[in-house]
Amino acid sequence: MALPTKGRVIIDTTVGEIDIELWSKETPKACRNFLALAMEGYYDGVIFHRVVPGFLVQTGDKTGTGGGGESFYGEQFEDEIHPRLRWSHRGLVGMANNGTKNSNDSQFFITLDRADELHGKHTLFGRCMGDTVYNVMKIGEMELDKEGRPVYPPKIKSIRIVDNPFDDIVPRITAAEKRAQQRAREQAQREREEEQRRKGAKKNVKLLSFAGDDAEEEEQLAIAKKPIFRPELVDAGKTKTTTAIPDFVTQPLASSSKPAPEHEKPKEKPSKKKEEDITKIREQHAKEKASSENSRKAEIEKIEAEIRQLQKRRDGNDSDEELARKKPKKSYLSEELAKYASSRGREAARHDDRG
Structure with a gap:
């Protein structure tokens, strides 16, 4: 055929x-x-x-x-x-x-x-x-x-x-059936997206944040209202006397009737971090002080060296070794003590002559 x-x-x-x-x-x-x-x-x-x-x-x-x-x-x-x-x-x-x-x-x-x-x-x-x-x-x-x-x-x-x-x-499937299936898939996709959008809007209705999962955790923490915890008050092992714990320590703030007086509130101990900061400041201050003293000593030595150089030039001797050999170094205190001792000796001699 x-x-x-x-x-x-x-x-x-x-x-x-x-x-x-x-x-x-x-x-x-x-x-x-x-x-x-x-x-x-x-x-x-x-x-x-x-x-x-x-x-x-x-x-x-x-x-x-x-x-x-x-x-x-x-x-x-x-x-x-x-x-x-x-x-x-x-x-x-x-x-x-x-x-x-x-x-x-x-x-x-x-x-x-x-x-x-x-x-x-x-x-x-x-x-x-x-x-x-x-x-x-x-x-x-x-x-x-x-x-x-x-x-x-x-x-x-x-x-x-x-x-x-x-x-x-x-045909395995007609074009009309295929188009109907495509429309059904698109409609289902739109419905899923709309449902997700509604769920997202309902979840974030009480929040002014866009942090996603973190925002949900913050909402749960806000609803739970965890009580305030004061370890320095409840740790009885470190203190010799026991102190009555106020109501606001074990209950939420909203349920407290009378806040504790100012004189009954325990003084907060400085945190470890604050002590470490103070120690670092002190060490830094000590270093700066030592550095300033060293620089001051160096400046004094420099001035004294310049003075010796001027004296050497005035005496007409340009050699530091010659000046050191002929005129040994004396401090100003030693010279004053020598003058005082010699004057005491002369007065004692005059006194003996008169006697």
Whole structure:
């Protein structure tokens, strides 16, 4: 029985419709695969991910990368090279592959000009009809990036089957069912987000903070109202006399009736950190004092050396060794004591003479 030769679909894209006639008699596997995927809504929302100016535009990859795609058969299917089908003009539709034979899946392309180099390498299964080929040309003139991808890629909105030559195709899922599932998923996602938003708003209604989990912990601490703890009052092991613990020590502040008088409040002991700070300040002060004394001694020695140098120059002796040899060093106190002793000796002698 001869296979039918009819088949027609309209691809609705963001740049306009593309009317395609299918050659189902010459390429039945490619046409059946294309129609079945269109029935399932596989191509809905898929972009034209590759454009080669003056050569072709390519689409059919659900991932939009050019490295994905799957066939209706569940695996790659073989090429259908027909000797009467030639790549002789623009607007021809063919199956894309990964560069090897019999590696067809869901990707397809449309030529922008004559492409004789594709003979025997790619399955040719349809052509653009009428003026809709100009919408394909629009895609071929779009702005591209360095990798040959459109900067603003057009998209397939849906594929409408006008004439189906294969009545026995049973899609795994119809496009309408797929769209219904997508709408249900989107609705469920919106409901989850709305529920999370409401929970977040209810949780933070008493807070003026945006700290997330920390804010929740602060709220729990504020509600618990932990009692004030005074270890210096309850630690009886360190004190000889026991002191009555006021009510506000073991109960929340809100339940206290009378605060403790000022004279009954124990004096707070200085913390260990404060003592360490005082010790550091004292050590620093001692260091500064010793440093100032050392500098003062050095200054005095410098002045005395200058005085000795002036005396040496006044006596006409430039040699420090000669001055040290001839005139031994004497302190001013020793000279004064010597003068005092000599005057005492003279007075004693005069006293003896008078006697």
